[in-house]
Amino acid sequence: MAYNPAKLxxxxxELAIARSLIPPKFLTGEPKLLTKKWFDYRFLSPLEATLQFGAAYREGVRNYVHKNLDRDLAQRVEGVSVALPSAPTSTFTQLWAARQRADEFCIPYEEFIEFSFAFAAGRKRQMAPTPIQLHANPTTEYAWHAEFEKFRANRPSFALNPGTDLPQYHIEHDRSLAAQTDFRHALASAVSDNPGRWSDVIVRYHLLEPQLSRSMVSDLVPEDVREQEFENAESEYDAGKWGSRTSVTLDDTDFFQSCFGMQEAQAEASDQCSLCPHREECHFHTLMVDTITDRNFGSVSPVAVARRAVGAARVAKHRAKKAALASTGGYI
Known part of the structure; x- marks a missing residue:
């Protein structure tokens, strides 16, 4: 594979920094989110996605304060820092966890946060919710999910909105990756449910923004009008009514999915991993991340090691106290 050295x-x-900041239990969940998260985020590292989520959250806080609390204060509100911390913090871990929970719903972060703050405003909260409070809790679970489904139902289908213009989803860049395959199935389903003019579908998703192959588009168009719709689409496209197609050159690094190089994203970890065309490269680069993390942070899993050290120190302190009490007959 031909990787861009700087991007690699x-x-x-980024993967090494993530290990230095985030507990392993959160990192191991990333592969399961690959085909759940919004399509634009499937080729971002989890760290970059978390920073994007943090930026969206901060904007959401400002909008919430402006609408519900204090207009003058709104632009001075920070919400959470979007800068990387130099050491593990509970705030950044909560931001990471909140981003993962948002990924479960396959919508853009901005829309998820828009809904979450609107839900909070409807319940007359005096304070803006923290990242971890954006989601349903045992008290609000039923109402939260019911309102969320209404919110999503009132949004246009991503296929008509449109969903994404990432070149990784273009047919000429197809590598049978899970992110690409799932996207095409979702796009085909959405188009089938809300087709509009079939010639528009052909131009938009095959000729102009080639996210579906000719055979996939052909399967969607009713057979009795298929030939005529393709003729109409090609005629309109050739006449320049839709503008021109832009070709984007990608290197192999651009196809790293969000789970690439994660500690648990190994060939034996799941069916998704075992079937991935990048499984060997992923495993190799995971070992490289081990080396980089160990060199830069003193361990392949710095957060886990640090937590064990804190726990060991607490146990040692407790035992020392018990020993001191025993030696003095219960008095110090």
Whole structure:
């Protein structure tokens, strides 16, 4: 594979930094989110996605304060820092966890946060919710999910909105990756449910923004009008009514999915991993991240090691106290 050296170094460093900041139990969940998260985020590292989520959250806080609390204060509100911390913090871990929970719903972060703050405003909260409070809790679970389904139902289908213009989803860049395959199934389903003019579908998703192959589009168009709709589409496209197609050159680094190089994204970890065309490269680069993390942070899993050290120190302190009490007959 031909990797861009600078992009590769940046991605591996991001993975090492993530290990230095986030507990392993959160990192191991990333592969399961690959085909659940919104399509634009499937080729981002989890660290970059978390920073994007943080930026969206901060904007959401400002909008919430402006609408519900204090207009003058709104632009001075920070919400959460979008800068990387130099050491593990509960705030950044909560931001990471909140981003993962948002990924479960396959909508853009901005829309998820828009709904969550609107839900909070409807319940007359005096304070803006923290990232971890954006989601349903045992008290609000039924109402939250019911309102969320209404919110999503009132949004246009992503296929008509449109969903994404990432070149990784273009047919000429297809590598049978899970992110690509799932996207095409979702797009075909959405188009089938809300087709509009079939010639428009052909131009938009096959000729102009080639996200579906000719055979996939052909299967969607009713057979009795298929030939005529293709003729109409090609005629309109050739006449320039839809503008021109832009071709984007990608290197192999651009096809790293969000789970690439994660500690648990190994060939034996799941069916998704075992069937991935990148499984060997992923495993190799996971080992590279081990080396980088160990070199830069003193361990392949710095947060886990640090927590064990804190726990060991607490146990040692407790035992020392018990020993001191025993030696003095219960008095110090």
């Amino acid at each position: 170094a940046d991605r591996l460093q």
